Amino acid sequence: MPAYTVKLPQFEGPIDLLLTLAQQGQVDLREVPLGRIAEEYLASMQGGVDLDEATEVLWILAAMIEMKARLLVPRDETPVEPVEPSAAPSDLQEQLEERLQEYRAFKEVSAALRALEEYQQQVFARPPAEDAGAVVLAGVTVDDLFHAFRQVLERTRERVGEIPAEEVRVADRIEAIEELLAAHPEGVVFEALFADRAGTLEVIVTFLALLELIKLRRVRAEQERPFAPIRIVSVSS
Amino acid sequence: MNGSALKPAVECLLFVAGGPVTVQRLSAALEAPPEAVQEVLRELTEDYAGRGLQVQVVAGGYQLCTRPDYAGVVQRFLGLDHRETLSQAALETLAIIAYRQPITRAEIELVRGVRSEHVLERLIERHLVREVGRRQAPGRPILYGTTEGFLRHFGLQDLRSLPPLRGDDPRGALTAPASVSGADPLD
Numbered sequence: 001m002p003a004y005t006v007k008l009p010q011f012e013g014p015i016d017l018l019l020t021l022a023q024q025g026q027v028d029l030r031e032v033p034l035g036r037i038a039e040e041y042l043a044s045m046q047g048g049v050d051l052d053e054a055t056e057v058l059w060i061l062a063a064m065i066e067m068k069a070r071l072l073v074p075r076d077e078t079p080v081e082p083v084e085p086s087a088a089p090s091d092l093q094e095q096l097e098e099r100l101q102e103y104r105a106f107k108e109v110s111a112a113l114r115a116l117e118e119y120q121q122q123v124f125a126r127p128p129a130e131d132a133g134a135v136v137l138a139g140v141t142v143d144d145l146f147h148a149f150r151q152v153l154e155r156t157r158e159r160v161g162e163i164p165a166e167e168v169r170v171a172d173r174i175e176a177i178e179e180l181l182a183a184h185p186e187g188v189v190f191e192a193l194f195a196d197r198a199g200t201l202e203v204i205v206t207f208l209a210l211l212e213l214i215k216l217r218r219v220r221a222e223q224e225r226p227f228a229p230i231r232i233v234s235v236s237s
Numbered sequence: 238m239n240g241s242a243l244k245p246a247v248e249c250l251l252f253v254a255g256g257p258v259t260v261q262r263l264s265a266a267l268e269a270p271p272e273a274v275q276e277v278l279r280e281l282t283e284d285y286a287g288r289g290l291q292v293q294v295v296a297g298g299y300q301l302c303t304r305p306d307y308a309g310v311v312q313r314f315l316g317l318d319h320r321e322t323l324s325q326a327a328l329e330t331l332a333i334i335a336y337r338q339p340i341t342r343a344e345i346e347l348v349r350g351v352r353s354e355h356v357l358e359r360l361i362e363r364h365l366v367r368e369v370g371r372r373q374a375p376g377r378p379i380l381y382g383t384t385e386g387f388l389r390h391f392g393l394q395d396l397r398s399l400p401p402l403r404g405d406d407p408r409g410a411l412t413a414p415a416s417v418s419g420a421d422p423l424d
Binding site for chain 2: 099102103104105106107108109110112113114116117118119120121122123124125126127
């Protein structure tokens with residue numbers, strides 16, 4: 001597709017050639033009336049628009065306008081590094097030197113710190129007595145927990161009833177316990193975890209869910225003193 | 238508590254505490270005057286000479302810990318291969334923060350000459366550095382400082398016991414009034 005031809009006193013030829021010459025510095029865009037080129041092109045379009053050509057010309061003109069704008073606007077001579085307003089050019093050298101000195105000092109002191117680090121890494125203290133990640137069974141022994149479990153189990157056994165046919169899943173009971181604890185941030189007593197109507201299977205599965213939650217450290221079991229009620233508390237609260 | 242029971246009692250507390258304990262805490266727990274606790278700590282330090290354990294002054298407190306001479310057996314017993322040391326870049330950045338705190342990331346980068354965002358993040362993750370406030374300046378940049386974990390990592394009593402920085406008095410830098418705005422969010 002032949003490009004649009006520009007006719008100017010300084011130049012006559014395809015518009016893309018004008019752009020190329022301008023980019024190569026062979027044509028001084030400051031001498032080229034870009035507005036006139038645009039006007040003449042618009043005038044030539046009266047017969048109908050060739051969309052491809054119009055796009056091309058628009059793009060080339062835009063590129064040349066940008067180049068011309070750069071030529072006309074004085075170049076920003078400010079260096080990228082911000083300089084203290086008071087600093088004279090000769091101070092700049094000094095500042096760089098100072099900065100280098102400072103960096104060297106830190107590099108030196110790093111070696112001293114490395115020696116301290118090496119010493120300290122050969123030194124071992126006991127881990128803190130109360131490991132934050134430890135399974136918390138404050139005052140509760142596994143026997144206590146098992147005893148409480150037996151009691152609930154007995155309670156269900158006393159009733160004559162049918163074992164519900166539906167399946168009870170540990171995951172569901174975990175969710176139920178966590179919901180219950182979320183509603184009671186102060187914690188609940190152990191027995192409250194088990195619904196009064198709970199069947200044996202549900203009690204067992206709930207107890208498994210509780211053990212799982214303790215193992216995952218998402219809940220704590222607390223007992224103030226032997227035989228006191230065991231409280232189950234959410235760890236996050 | 239006083240007299241002959243004080244020294245064994247202090248020893249017990251150092252043993253169960255594991256990490257550094259301040260004289261104030263010991264003094265409060267034992268209901269003994271701080272001067273007496275201090276004196277007993279001095280004696281204990283001497284008592285441990287030639288033993289496997291030592292009393293170390295770290296992070297403003299006293300801790301009972303092993304001597305480096307026996308690091309090998311301790312590590313083998315605990316099944317530790319080696320402890321993670323800091324990279325050179327991390328160490329340099331940490332040094333700049335330690336001596337120039339509170340300091341912004343831009344100021345750290347000005348000294349190091351390279352971007353330090355990633356290094357800084359790793360130091361924060363390792364609890365050696367933390368945010369200590371914001372500078373009252375455009376953009377309110379975050380100010381960083383070292384943590385107690387930093388003192389423990391290097392076995393330093395406090396920031397004044399940092400090794401001297403050439404051409405600089407760290408004491409001057411550390412006591413200079415810092416333009417930190419707002420209360421320390423962590424204390």
